[in-house]
Amino acid sequence: MKIIKLTTYRVPPRWMLLKIETDEGIVGWGEPVIEGRARTVEAAVHEMTPFLIGQDPGRINDLWQAMYRGGFYRGGAILMSAIAGIDQALWDIKGKALGVPVYDLLGGRVRDKMKMYSWVGGDRPLDVIAGIRKLREVGIDTFKMNGTEELRMLDSARAVDQAVGRIAEIREAFGNDIEFGIDFHGRVAAPMAKVLLRALEPYRPLFVEEPVLAEQAEYYPRLAESTSIPLAAGERMYSRFEFKRVLEQGGLAILQPDLSHAGGITECVKIAAMAEAYDVAVAPHCPLGPVALAACLHLDFVSHNAVLQEQSMGIHYNQGAELLDYVINKDDFRMDGGYIAALTKPGLGVEVDEERVLEASKNAPDWRNPLWRHEDGSVAEW
Numbered sequence: 001m002k003i004i005k006l007t008t009y010r011v012p013p014r015w016m017l018l019k020i021e022t023d024e025g026i027v028g029w030g031e032p033v034i035e036g037r038a039r040t041v042e043a044a045v046h047e048m049t050p051f052l053i054g055q056d057p058g059r060i061n062d063l064w065q066a067m068y069r070g071g072f073y074r075g076g077a078i079l080m081s082a083i084a085g086i087d088q089a090l091w092d093i094k095g096k097a098l099g100v101p102v103y104d105l106l107g108g109r110v111r112d113k114m115k116m117y118s119w120v121g122g123d124r125p126l127d128v129i130a131g132i133r134k135l136r137e138v139g140i141d142t143f144k145m146n147g148t149e150e151l152r153m154l155d156s157a158r159a160v161d162q163a164v165g166r167i168a169e170i171r172e173a174f175g176n177d178i179e180f181g182i183d184f185h186g187r188v189a190a191p192m193a194k195v196l197l198r199a200l201e202p203y204r205p206l207f208v209e210e211p212v213l214a215e216q217a218e219y220y221p222r223l224a225e226s227t228s229i230p231l232a233a234g235e236r237m238y239s240r241f242e243f244k245r246v247l248e249q250g251g252l253a254i255l256q257p258d259l260s261h262a263g264g265i266t267e268c269v270k271i272a273a274m275a276e277a278y279d280v281a282v283a284p285h286c287p288l289g290p291v292a293l294a295a296c297l298h299l300d301f302v303s304h305n306a307v308l309q310e311q312s313m314g315i316h317y318n319q320g321a322e323l324l325d326y327v328i329n330k331d332d333f334r335m336d337g338g339y340i341a342a343l344t345k346p347g348l349g350v351e352v353d354e355e356r357v358l359e360a361s362k363n364a365p366d367w368r369n370p371l372w373r374h375e376d377g378s379v380a381e382w
């Protein structure tokens, strides 16, 4: 079998889908994208295309190594997202060619169902209680929200009380009937991280995500010493070589590699295995589309240490299209009591509605995240 064509489709709300065609008629889908940089990743995918045309799609490991090492410069959000989407599509092709779901190519399922969580509140954590109430009606009991609005490197007791007050209200309203992660979203600088973690301690969040920016990873062990709250990070780390360092230094209880940013299934399965050796859990990051989610689920179903899966249904970013709008087999993504069953169709298990994708790609917006500024006019982490 040979790869004959790669086609990219930028689609609302902010995703990009990649279709890889082969000379035997089998087609694979991937989701190479960095939110807000879809066109840059698209260019990276098209730069890799001449190398891929004519190659055997079944030699996923060799193609991955050649894409990663062959260009001399390597790693980073753009190149690893391009490789990720191509990798996902290659696994999709291999599974379809052999008539088995990707998890069966990786040794089979370690679980019967996977625990999911949903976002509540938006860029600024608003109406969280109402959001939780609504999702609990459909059996969701695990949530994630932003922990703060803009936060200065050194901010006030009032800002801390505001952040903590919201969390206190959640525990007040729902007790231990629900669990929730708090995403600091990189908005909290090291001086404030310890203050906030200490203040949140009594409310026992399930985890705090990106307690500091990924470029401040050396703080993870120090922050972990100061709190019993499990710390999570990973959406802005792009290869096992980055995750190696945070595992060696300790501090993270949960790794959150993104299957569309960190080299795809081939790389993230390795990252999950590395984490297991350090007794660290994995909870793949996935605020994206259905192909990215499917790739996450195949990793979840073969990883003993996979504990939670993010999905974007109802997320504040999904303006203009929802998680399953481009999917024909919507029922396969049904959640039951906050869990999802394995995707059992051959390959990734996503039947892409190609017509819908083509139509939507005709006027895809160039999504950008907002540029936030503090009251003094300086740039604030979003």
Ligand SMILES: O=C(O)[C@H](O)[C@@H](O)[C@@H](O)[C@H](O)CO
Residues within 6 Å of the ligand: 035, 036, 183, 185, 235, 285, 286, 287, 310, 317, 369
């Ligand atoms: O945890 C999450 O989902 C992420 O922090 C998410 O909010 C960001 O990755 C966003 O998609 C960036 O544009």
Ligand SMILES: [Mg+2]
Residues within 6 Å of the ligand: 183, 185, 209, 210, 235
């Ligand atoms: Mg996050």
